[in-house]
Amino acid sequence: MVVMWMVTGGAGYIGAHVVQAFLDEGMAVVVLDDLSSGHAEFVPEGVPLVRGSILDTPLVEAALREHGVDGVVHLAGFKYAGVSVQRPLHTYAQNVTGTAHLLEAMDAAGVRRIVFSSSAAVYGTPDVDLVTERTPTAPESPYGESKLIGEWLLRDAARATADDDAPLRHTSLRYFNVVGSGRPDLYDSSPHNLFPLVIEALLAGRTPRINGTDYPTPDGTCVRDYVHVADLARSHVVAARALEAGTSLEPVYNLGSGDGVSVREIMTTMADVTGIAFEPDVAPRRPGDPARIVASGELAARDLDWRMRHSLTEMARSAWEARRQA
Structure with a gap:
C-alpha cells in the first residue's frame, strides 16, 4: 500500500527540500502551497x-x-521573527489560525499523523550555553509565540483523540537558521x-550588512545554529516514517x-x-533577535538520524552556487 504525505509549504525553500527528501526515499508526496513566498517551479x-x-x-x-x-x-x-514584531496579527493568523484550520481539516479527513516545523525561536534568549528540549520556553517575538x-x-488535538482507534500522532522539530542548498535549482x-541577504547584496555589487555589533557575544554579533537544509529535510522524512511505523517519538526535538556561529563568521x-x-x-539591531541561541541535537541524533553532514564552508558554497544558477 502506498503511503501519501502532504507537505504544506512544499513549494518553499525548506519545503521543496523536504519534498525532494521524500522522493529520494521512494515515498509519495503532494504539495499544498499558496505560493505567497514559494515557487511553483520548485x-x-x-x-x-x-x-x-x-x-x-x-x-x-x-x-x-x-x-x-x-x-x-x-x-x-x-x-x-523580526517582521512578526511589526505584523503580529498576520503572524498569528498564518501560524496559529492556519495550524488550527489544518488540524480541523485533517480530523475531518481522518488523517492522524503530523510532523510540525517549529522553531528554536520558542526559547527566546535562553540563559544557558546549550539549549535542550527541557530548556524553558520564553519566546520574544510573535513568530516564536505562534510556533x-x-x-x-498538536498536543491538545492529540489528547482529544487519545482514546480513538487512530489517535493523532505528532512530533515538532525546532530549528533556527536553515541554509545551503541540496539541489542546484533550489535556493533561499x-x-x-x-x-x-548577503548573497543578493554581493550579486548586486552592494556591501552586506550586520544588524547589531553590540550583543553580549565574543565578537558582538548574534550567534546562531546554522544547519544545512538537506540534513534538516532528511530528519523530517525519518520522523514521518517513524510515525507511519508507530514508533514512539518525543513531542519535540531540537x-x-x-556549536554556534556568529554573523561576522558568516x-x-x-x-x-x-x-x-x-x-x-x-x-542597528533588529527587534526580536536574541543574542545567542545554540541547541543540542542529541535527542534527534538518537531518534531521527540527525547529524551535521555539512561544514559551514559547504553550506555557504552550496547557497552561493544555487543562487548564481537561478
Whole structure:
C-alpha cells in the first residue's frame, strides 16, 4: 500500500527540500502551497501541487481526501521573527489560525499523523550555553509565540483523540537558521534571512550588512545554529516514517548543531567562498533577535538520524552556487 504525505509549504525553500527528501526515499508526496513566498517551479515534475492556503479548511480537507493523504509535514507559515514584531496579527493568523484550520481539516479527513516545523525561536534568549528540549520556553517575538502555540495545538488535538482507534500522532522539530542548498535549482529567496541577504547584496555589487555589533557575544554579533537544509529535510522524512511505523517519538526535538556561529563568521566565510572581499556595513539591531541561541541535537541524533553532514564552508558554497544558477 502506498503511503501519501502532504507537505504544506512544499513549494518553499525548506519545503521543496523536504519534498525532494521524500522522493529520494521512494515515498509519495503532494504539495499544498499558496505560493505567497514559494515557487511553483520548485515542485518536482510529477508531484501534485494544490495551490491554496491552510486557512481554507474545505480546500485542505478536499485535497487530503482526493490524494488519499496519510500524514502531513506542516511547514506552511509566516517565518520571519523580526517582521512578526511589526505584523503580529498576520503572524498569528498564518501560524496559529492556519495550524488550527489544518488540524480541523485533517480530523475531518481522518488523517492522524503530523510532523510540525517549529522553531528554536520558542526559547527566546535562553540563559544557558546549550539549549535542550527541557530548556524553558520564553519566546520574544510573535513568530516564536505562534510556533509554541502551534506545538500546543498538536498536543491538545492529540489528547482529544487519545482514546480513538487512530489517535493523532505528532512530533515538532525546532530549528533556527536553515541554509545551503541540496539541489542546484533550489535556493533561499527570503528577503529577511541572512544568507540570501548577503548573497543578493554581493550579486548586486552592494556591501552586506550586520544588524547589531553590540550583543553580549565574543565578537558582538548574534550567534546562531546554522544547519544545512538537506540534513534538516532528511530528519523530517525519518520522523514521518517513524510515525507511519508507530514508533514512539518525543513531542519535540531540537535540530541543533551544538556549536554556534556568529554573523561576522558568516560574513568571513561568504567572502572566502565567493572570492569577493568586503567589510560589512553595520546597522542597528533588529527587534526580536536574541543574542545567542545554540541547541543540542542529541535527542534527534538518537531518534531521527540527525547529524551535521555539512561544514559551514559547504553550506555557504552550496547557497552561493544555487543562487548564481537561478
